[in-house]
Amino acid sequence: MSKYYGIFKMQFKGELQYRAKALSGIATQFFWGLMYIYLYTAFMSSSSVDGFTLSQMASYIWLGQSFFALRYMGMPKHASDEIVNGNVCYKFIRPINIYNQWYFEYLGEKLAATLLRFFPIIVISVLLPTNYGLSMAVSGSAFILFLISLFIGGMLCVSISMFSVYLTFVTQSPKGSAAVISTIAGLLGGSLIPIPLMPSSIQYALNFLPFRYISDLPFRIYIGNIGINDALIQIGISILWLAITILLGQLLIRKSLKKTVIQGG
Amino acid sequence: MLYNKYFKMHMKSSFEYRFNMFLISFSQVFICIAEILAVWLLFQRFETVGSWGFYESLLMLGIIYTVYSITECFARGYDEFAKLIKSGEFDRLLIRPVNIHYQIFGSRIEMSKASRIILGIVVSIIALVQIGVDWTVWKVLVLISTYLCGCLVILGLFIIGAGISIYTIENLEFVNIITNGCKELSYYPINIYNKWLARFFTFIIPLACFNYLPVSFIVGNPATIPWLCAISPLLGGLFIIPCLIFFNLSIKRYQSTGT
Amino acid sequence: MTKIIEFSDICKQFKVPEKQKGKWSFLKNFFNRKCKIIKALNNVSFDIEEGDIVGYIGPNGAGKSTTIKIMSGILTPTSGTCAINGYTPWKNRKEYVKNIGVVFGQRSQLWWDVPIIDSFELLKDIYKIPNQEYENTLTLLKEKLHIEDLLNRPLRQLSLGQKMKCELAGSLLHRPKILFLDEPTIGLDAITKLAVRDFIKYINKEWNTTIILTTHDMSDIEALTNKIILIGKGQILYNGSFETIKEKYSHQKIITVELAHEYDEMSLDGYEIISHEKNYVTLKNLSDTTFHAKDFINDISKKYEIVDFSVDSLSVDEILARLYSEYELQEK
Structure with missing residues (x-):
């Protein structure tokens, strides 16, 4: 386990190097959070839509902005670089x-980026007036379940991102692969528009895909849109998805690595 | 003309990687469609926002996509300025007897953006047809100036980003998020936002000058003053001037720190 | 001879963030970054005459590339004046750079995946070279550098040596009056290295091009330059002919002696033992004594039984290493 801790620490330190990047990231996240809240408030016009209130919507948006780095589906850069420049073959030497x-x-990169950024946004957004700011979690138990499901969500986000690594093996185009995967996940996972604001038939259908368990589930547990009992069941489902995606990812990447090595990279 | 040569070189270069270019084009169209789908989903649920229906928003989306992709295609050099500095390419540009802006334009031309330019135009046309505009000569002129103004404003943002990266060397998310975020949020009428935000995006970064205001004129939005909306793109285009001044000052600083 | 480059009292300061050390240093660096000012160049002055080939040498981090960047107009110095070919490089940039060529050994000015000839055509347009002149220059460069067959291939397919030849050709298409070469022979094989050197000499002679060369390869300096400028810690330490420096160290000898028996204790007035192995021992004369073969044999054979010996002068690299250590430039 210590070697994984080492990897994690390296990523964390690496992330800390880019101070200006982090600060500007925080500022822009905050700014766009505000814009989104105005936008959806205008759409919702009445104070609630199927039990999703304005204040819940605001909290949902702020959580999304605070944990942007955790739920954002990018490209694991080390992996894609190694694949494109062919260094991936040397990986076999390491135990x-x-x-x-x-x-x-x-995961380390994500956690580091999140830890650096979420706090200032949370603090500022808590201070905003009702219907615009972040409210407290509905209950202590909801908050604990929120933390658990958020962590699982982060891991699920990474395990789905790993499919773009696989696509990079196939296409040799990291940019295109990451874009396709992150767009699918963004639309179907509720980061393009919050899932509670989608038509109800679509909301129902999204329960059967893994994407909404990344951030939609934890956020809705936090704001009380999903009750404790449902939350427990859905956390179970998200763990199941985590296991499935990791297994599938392991399989696909092992397969394409073998192919690469045989072809001589 | 020198720019022609740059253009041909980029053509040749990207045709060396046809497959990759095809993939990137494909993924970009894919992203666009997903984003249109998201807007469509919102309107499915709520039908209108302010005085806007789906097709008015779609028109704004079409305009933004077109101008954003045109600018990305031809002015990518500013967008990727941090890379230009890091790789030493910028030093190389400084030892050529050609205007520096001309060379930055020539340094990157991204053919793969062509797919999105086309998509943007197609979406704009579909929206215009569905809205059913009563066309006049003025409206056509305003529409054309809207696209021009849009390119200038986005270019201005890129140039500011380039100027900032001279100080920070890192390619900041800042500019990306401003430009991308602008894209996402400016499909909707600007008066739904807080009045200070609306003013910010009209008078400081004049996004409204190439979407909400001229589109209001074209579709005949009663909430606005027609003649003011009609000339707004001309005023918005002036945004490029302070951006250029800032960039030129930043280059001076580069020359004295040589990062 | 006219002075083509006049560099006087140039100073250049950089502000760099200072890394703090300690357990939580990375956090401290994140929140509170301290800066310190580094003097990259400190009152640097020198002149270069038209048609000279000048070697600009010094250890890593001495300020070589800063100087080159100032001379090519990329950087503006903090203070001081500089006139090159009648221009101040960082002012009138566009006019000035028409007359210079720059080759950075590690970086390329040619396009990666487009045939070389296309890059050349682009350079032709950038420098507004008239057709006839371009054809003539290209023919000459093709012939002298043997790059005829390479021109239709993209840069990415060429070997390091082929790349360097094309880079050289690219930076000479507009027949610059001054050519800056930054490590032009780095990583090249022996044959290519010789070819590149011959070509540089040829250009210098034919076109009377002034050439400023930075390198760590001392054989380049020996083969090409008639003058060297030695820089260290941002200051000029030596400026003059290379011969003078060689002269200075010419009395320094390395003597290898074969003894009749295995090496044991040994000492000899005026000499210092550098190393020994089995029957062999290597000595050098101390800097205040001059080496005379006859005296040496007399002295040593009085004390020890010797079979054979050989005397070598210092190599160019060794001279430079001595020079650096004399000025305390070596990093510890």
Whole structure:
């Protein structure tokens, strides 16, 4: 386990190097959070839509902005670089599972970026007036379940991102691969528009895909849009998705690595 | 003309990687469609926002996509300025006897954006047809100046970003998020936002000058003053001037720190 | 001879963030970054005459590339004046750079995935070279550098040596009056290295091009330059002919002696033992004594039984290493 801790620490330190990037990230997240709240308030016009109130919507948006780095589906950069420049072959020399290494590198990068950014946004948004600011979690138990599901969500986000690594093996185009995966996940996972604002038939259908368990589930547990009992069941489902995506990812990446090595990179 | 040569070189270069270019084009169209879908979903649920229906928003989306992609295609050099500095390419440009802006334009031309330019135009046309505009000569002129103004404003934002990256060397999310975020949020009428935000995006970064205001004129939005809306793109285009001044000052600083 | 480059009292300061050390240093660096000012160049003055080939040498981080960047108009110095070919490089940039060519050994000015000839055509337009002149220059460059067959291939397919030849050609298409070469022979094989050197000499002679060369390869300096400027810690330490420096160290010898028996204790007035192995021992004369073969044999054979010995002068690299250590430039 210590080697994964090492990988994680390296990523964290790396992230801290880019101070200006973090600060500007915080400022822009905050700004756009505000814009989104105005936008959806205008759409919702009445004070609630199927039990989703303005104040819940505002909290949903602020959580999304605070944990942007955690739920944003990018490209694990180390992995894609190594694939494109062919260094991936050297990975076989190291006594470490390649999928795991990339997984933890990317998780580390995400956690570091999140830890650096979420706090200022949370603090400022809590201070905003009702219907515009972040409210407290509905209950202590909801808050605990929120933390658990958020962490699982972050891991699920990484395990789905790993499919763009697989696509990079196939297409040799990291940019295009990441864009396609992150767009699908963004639309179907509620980061393009909050899922509670979608037509109800679509909301129902999205329950059967993994994407909404990344951030939609934890946020809705926090604001009380999903009750404790439902939350427990859905956390169970998200763990199931996590296991499925990791297994599938391991399989696909092992397969394409073998192919790469045989072809000589 | 020198720019022609740059253009041909980029053509040749990207045709060396046809497959990759095709993939990137495909993924970009894919993203566009997903974003249109998101807007459509919102309107499915709520039908209108302010005085806007789906097709008015779609028109604004079409305009933004077109101008944003045109600017990205031809002015990517500013957008990726941090890379230009890091790789030493910018030093290389400084030792050529050609205007520096001309060279930055020539340094990057992204053919793969062509797919999005076309998509933007197609979407604009569909929206215009569905809205059923009573066309006059003025409206056509305003529409054309809207596209021009849009390119200038986005270019201005890129140039500011480039100027900032001279100080920070990092490619900041800042500019990306401003430009991308602007894209996402400016499909909707600007008066739904807080009045200070609306003023900010009209008078400081004049996004409204190439979407809400001229589109209001074209579709005949009663909430606005027609003649003011009609000339807004001309005023918005002036945004480029302070951006250029800022950039030129930043280059001076580069020359004295040489990062 | 006219002075083409006059560099006087140039200073250049950079502000760099200072890394703090300690356990939580990375957090401290994040929240509170301290800056310190580094003097990259400190009152640097020198002249270069038209048609000279000048070697600009010094250890890593001495300020070589800062100087080159100032001379090519990329950087503006903090203070001081500089006139090159009648221009101040960082003012009138566009006019000035028409007359210079720059080759950065590690970076390319040519397009990565487009045939070389297309890059050349682009340079032709950038420098507004008239057709006839371009054809003539290109023919000459093709012939002298043997790059005829390479021109239709993209840069990414060329070997390091081929790349360097094309880079050289690219930066000479507009027949610059001054050519800056930054490590032009780095990583090249022996044959290409010689070819590149011959070509540089040829250009210098034919076109009377002034050439400023930075390199760590001392054989480049020996083969090409008639003058060297030695810089260290941002200051000019030596400016003059290379011969003078060689002269200065010419009395320094390395003597290898074969003894009749295995090496044991040994000492000899005026000499210092550098190393020994089995029957062999290597000595050098101390800087205040001059080496005379006859005296040496007399002295040593009085004390020890010797079979054979050989005497070598210092190599160019060794001279430079001595020079650096004399000025305390070596990093510890």
